[in-house]
Amino acid sequence: MKKDIDLYYIHLFNDYSGSPRVLKDAIDCNVNDSKHTYIFTSNHSGFLDSDNNRRVNIFYARSSNRFIQLIYFFLAQFHLFLKLLGFLCLSRFKKRNVILIVNTMLPFSALFAGWLMKGRVVCYIHETFIKPDVFKRFLRFFIEYFSTNVVYVSQYLRDNENFSKPDKLIIYNGLRADFPAVPTFNKKSKFNGKKVLFAGSLKEYKGINQLVKLAEVNGSINFIAALNCEQSDFEDFISKVDIPSNLSLLVRPNNLQDLFAESFLVLNLSLPNAWVETFGLSIVEGMAFGNPVVAPPIGGPTEFVNSNNGALIDSRNIEEISRFIEHLSSSYTLWSSYSDYAFESSKYFSAEQFKKNYRLFYNDYLLGIIE
Numbered sequence: 001m002k003k004d005i006d007l008y009y010i011h012l013f014n015d016y017s018g019s020p021r022v023l024k025d026a027i028d029c030n031v032n033d034s035k036h037t038y039i040f041t042s043n044h045s046g047f048l049d050s051d052n053n054r055r056v057n058i059f060y061a062r063s064s065n066r067f068i069q070l071i072y073f074f075l076a077q078f079h080l081f082l083k084l085l086g087f088l089c090l091s092r093f094k095k096r097n098v099i100l101i102v103n104t105m106l107p108f109s110a111l112f113a114g115w116l117m118k119g120r121v122v123c124y125i126h127e128t129f130i131k132p133d134v135f136k137r138f139l140r141f142f143i144e145y146f147s148t149n150v151v152y153v154s155q156y157l158r159d160n161e162n163f164s165k166p167d168k169l170i171i172y173n174g175l176r177a178d179f180p181a182v183p184t185f186n187k188k189s190k191f192n193g194k195k196v197l198f199a200g201s202l203k204e205y206k207g208i209n210q211l212v213k214l215a216e217v218n219g220s221i222n223f224i225a226a227l228n229c230e231q232s233d234f235e236d237f238i239s240k241v242d243i244p245s246n247l248s249l250l251v252r253p254n255n256l257q258d259l260f261a262e263s264f265l266v267l268n269l270s271l272p273n274a275w276v277e278t279f280g281l282s283i284v285e286g287m288a289f290g291n292p293v294v295a296p297p298i299g300g301p302t303e304f305v306n307s308n309n310g311a312l313i314d315s316r317n318i319e320e321i322s323r324f325i326e327h328l329s330s331s332y333t334l335w336s337s338y339s340d341y342a343f344e345s346s347k348y349f350s351a352e353q354f355k356k357n358y359r360l361f362y363n364d365y366l367l368g369i370i371e
Contacts, residue, residue, distance in 0.1 A: 006091040007032040010110040011103040014046035019126040021047045023103045031362040081109035088117040108142035115146035123147040154300035157278040174354025185261040197263040199226045199282040207269025207315045215247035223247045260289035269315035287346035292338035309342040
């Protein structure tokens with residue numbers, strides 16, 4: 001480990017969604033001295049809390065009004081740029097090398113600041129479905145011309161978000177480090193319980209309305225939704241939607257591992273026409289607890305979901321998903337075969353494998369270039 005590196009991790013909005021969770025796993029690899037590792041993120045609760053590294057809070061606010069949200073976004077970029085630039089100038093004044101890991105396409109001002117200070121600038125890309133197109137082209141311009149490296153979370157993303165100037169690498173996401181290395185679950189109990197788990201948000205493009213329809217159609221099956229949302233958004237949702245009695249909605253449950261362990265099937269219902277899953281963390285997490293899965297027939301999930309461990313089905317096809325649930329329910333032997341394949345598939349995405357890949361990238365590649 002080089003001693004003269006200042007390492008900066010940048011993520012705009014700290015919450016409990018997938019991209020800060022993956023960044024947290026990268027940070028926990030401890031590739032640099034914590035005294036010289038900085039985390040720039042918003043002052044919100046999320047996966048980037050409670051870290052031994054030096055945290056720097058930046059402005060970030062949200063609004064349901066798209067115009068106001070755009071203003072907030074650029075204010076956040078301006079604040080991030082000025083604050084980060086000050087830290088980078090100090091690093092350079094002390095004659096220290098600089099590496100920036102900029103999480104997602106959004107913090108474009110961090111890319112520019114890192115480029116200005118001649119740092120090694122890595123853009124960690126998790127997403128592809130950004131609207132409107134002109135906004136995405138704007139973000140891609142900064143990645144193309146101001147980043148030195150791009151890290152993708154799947155081959156699908158690498159193929160669909162290509163850049164000509166930065167060096168490119170795929171590091172597949174891993175299971176959460178706080179999940180047990182060998183999860184325990186009772187297969188007979190899972191099959192008999194017939195609990196179907198959805199882990200996502202209340203965003204329409206994540207398929208929450210399709211989940212409600214599935215529960216309505218499959219009245220004998222218990223559906224559980226583990227929702228990453230604010231309490232106010234949850235209350236607004238349930239005030240407008242008639243929730244079936246066999247659908248339980250849980251806001252940010254702290255027993256997610258237990259829910260996976262008790263489930264019979266895990267759903268990812270993202271709408272292919274509105275949102276492309278570039279990896280699908282909840283899918284792999286479900287598989288690690290022996291759950292067959294239903295995933296979209298496009299994007300990252302197609303790289304590891306198949307007819308042995310689940311089904312690739314467009315979430316708008318409620319009848320086909322219902323038939324798959326009925327198919328799995330028909331026989332314990334059949335379901336058990338899917339469960340075993342799902343569990344085996346998850347082993348390719350262990351937390352240890354992720355750490356190994358990330359450390360190789362940082363220690364052997366990035367530091368090798370600096371040396």
